[in-house]
Amino acid sequence: MIAETIFALASAPGRAGIAVVRVSGPGAGAALAALGCSKPEPRRATRARFRDSAGALIDDGLLLWFPAPQSFTGEDVAELHIHGGRAVIAHLSETLASLKGVRPAEPGEFTRRAFEHGKFDLTQAEALADLIDAETRAQQRQALRQMGGALKELYDDWRHRLVQALAHLEAVIDFPDEDLPPHVAARLWDEVADLRRDITAHLDDKHRGERTRDGVHVAIIGPPNAGKSSLLNALVRRDAAIVSEIPGTTRDVIEVHLDLGGYAVTIADTAGLRDAGDAIENEGIRRAHKRASDADLKIALFDGARFPLRDASTEALRDARTLAVVNKADLIKSPKIFDAHDALHFISVRTGFGVAELLAALEARVRDESDAGAGAPLTRERHRVALGECRDALDRAKAAALSELAAEDLRLAARALGRLTGRVDVDEILDVVFRDFCIGK
Numbered sequence: 152m153i154a155e156t157i158f159a160l161a162s163a164p165g166r167a168g169i170a171v172v173r174v175s176g177p178g179a180g181a182a183l184a185a186l187g188c189s190k191p192e193p194r195r196a197t198r199a200r201f202r203d204s205a206g207a208l209i210d211d212g213l214l215l216w217f218p219a220p221q222s223f224t225g226e227d228v229a230e231l232h233i234h235g236g237r238a239v240i241a242h243l244s245e246t247l248a249s250l251k252g253v254r255p256a257e258p259g260e261f262t263r264r265a266f267e268h269g270k271f272d273l274t275q276a277e278a279l280a281d282l283i284d285a286e287t288r289a290q291q292r293q294a295l296r297q298m299g300g301a302l303k304e305l306y307d308d309w310r311h312r313l314v315q316a317l318a319h320l321e322a323v324i325d326f327p328d329e330d331l332p333p334h335v336a337a338r339l340w341d342e343v344a345d346l347r348r349d350i351t352a353h354l355d356d357k358h359r360g361e362r363t364r365d366g367v368h369v370a371i372i373g374p375p376n377a378g379k380s381s382l383l384n385a386l387v388r389r390d391a392a393i394v395s396e397i398p399g400t401t402r403d404v405i406e407v408h409l410d411l412g413g414y415a416v417t418i419a420d421t422a423g424l425r426d427a428g429d430a431i432e433n434e435g436i437r438r439a440h441k442r443a444s445d446a447d448l449k450i451a452l453f454d455g456a457r458f459p460l461r462d463a464s465t466e467a468l469r470d471a472r473t474l475a476v477v478n479k480a481d482l483i484k485s486p487k488i489f490d491a492h493d494a495l496h497f498i499s500v501r502t503g504f505g506v507a508e509l510l511a512a513l514e515a516r517v518r519d520e521s522d523a524g525a526g527a528p529l530t531r532e533r534h535r536v537a538l539g540e541c542r543d544a545l546d547r548a549k550a551a552a553l554s555e556l557a558a559e560d561l562r563l564a565a566r567a568l569g570r571l572t573g574r575v576d577v578d579e580i581l582d583v584v585f586r587d588f589c590i591g592k
């Protein structure tokens with residue numbers, strides 16, 4: 152089957168100085184001819200006039216030509232730089248769509264073709280999507296690292312080790328009487344144990360990669376009237392939530408997004424915790440509890456007007472991932488109290504006292520929650536599931552009563568790793584057997 156040629160606007164839709172339209176597939180060269188252009192020198196920007204089938208001028212722009220396989224998709228690719236006006240883009244799109252064998256691309260189809268032509272693996276394709284979605288520096292950094300092959304190399308290496316172990320096990324099964332190197336069986340199980348340890352360490356990353364990608368979730372909880380909504384507004388520097396002196400003002404969860412030192416953070420303001428009579432407020436309080444238990448970090452906000460009294464229901468939700476904060480420090484007469492309670496942050500949203508320090512403390516915690524250092528953290532549930540399956544299969548293999556059953560489980564483990572990178576190939580197992588042992592010569 153001859154692949155169809157696809158095209159799409161690669162830049163964002165809407166008015167812009169320049170718009171980029173990409174055409175990929177075996178008919179890309181013919182499409183250029185139909186637009187009245189000759190194929191320019193590869194990878195060099197060339198001035199071009201694009202015309203429709205009636206010869207009317209579409210635009211005067213630039214053209215780049217990337218012959219297969221040295222292109223993003225691995226196919227012939229033409230990149231057309233035109234002026235980013237709606238009429239120009241529509242005119243070019245209509246003209247391309249009218250050509251035989253050329254059609255608009257499906258979402259993700261360029262990347263899909265690049266994957267199918269072996270330009271990158273699945274984790275790199277995912278990273279490309281993450282890079283396009285990245286809103287903070289940390290997300291950008293992580294996406295670039297993964298796109299550079301950090302996860303691919305790790306998973307390929309594991310799969311290679313596993314395939315090696317499997318090959319050795321198959322050799323033990325198939326050729327028991329041949330001259331196999333001694334201790335092959337013992338060594339292959341050591342290798343499986345090492346691999347299991349590496350996978351466990353990687354899985355045990357406290358979800359840092361996923362947190363960087365999805366953002367760290369912070370919930371502000373506390374008694375009514377403590378100033379939770381005021382704090383939220385101060386953090387985002389706008390009136391996102393209603394503030395009033397009436398206890399029970401906030402009833403639903405209010406979420407705002409923040410870039411905190413390069414990390415994506417979602418902060419939720421919640422209903423004040425108390426025994427309310429009103430059904431709506433009770434529902435709000437139920438949601439506040441839910442949000443507190445789902446959150447990665449909590450800010451427990453106490454009302455300084457009642458200090459040193461601290462609300463018991465809020466106190467009960469404090470744990471190691473909680474920043475305990477007393478608001479309305481302006482109402483506390485003797486600031487010496489602050490020193491006596493060094494586990495508490497004292498702030499006043501009204502005067503701004505301590506807010507910058509609280510923000511810095513929050514930023515440090517957020518960094519702790521997300522930063523994977525120089526390592527390559529997994530970034531998706533998909534990775535977690537496949538690695539979990541791989542580890543389970545390794546455990547079953549270890550416990551299997553027969554070598555044949557163990558081999559089947561190792562094969563399943565290898566397949567789980569193959570699914571991660573998108574490469575599932577069993578033939579290579581045989582290659583390793585013959586390369587390593589030269590059996591039968």
Ligand SMILES: Nc1nc2c(ncn2[C@@H]2O[C@H](COP(=O)(O)OP(=O)(O)OP(=O)(O)O)[C@@H](O)[C@H]2O)c(=O)[nH]1
Nearest residue numbers: 375376377378379380381395399400401423500501
């Ligand atoms: N003195 C003083 N008052 C404050 C401070 N921060 C907030 N307030 C006041 O405290 C009252 C309650 O503030 P909110 O932000 O609505 O409190 P809340 O915790 O969201 O209350 P609920 O939504 O009812 O749970 C308002 O009248 C605020 O103006 C502060 O630092 N000092």
Ligand SMILES: [Mg+2]
Nearest residue numbers: 379380400401
């Ligand atoms: Mg509120």
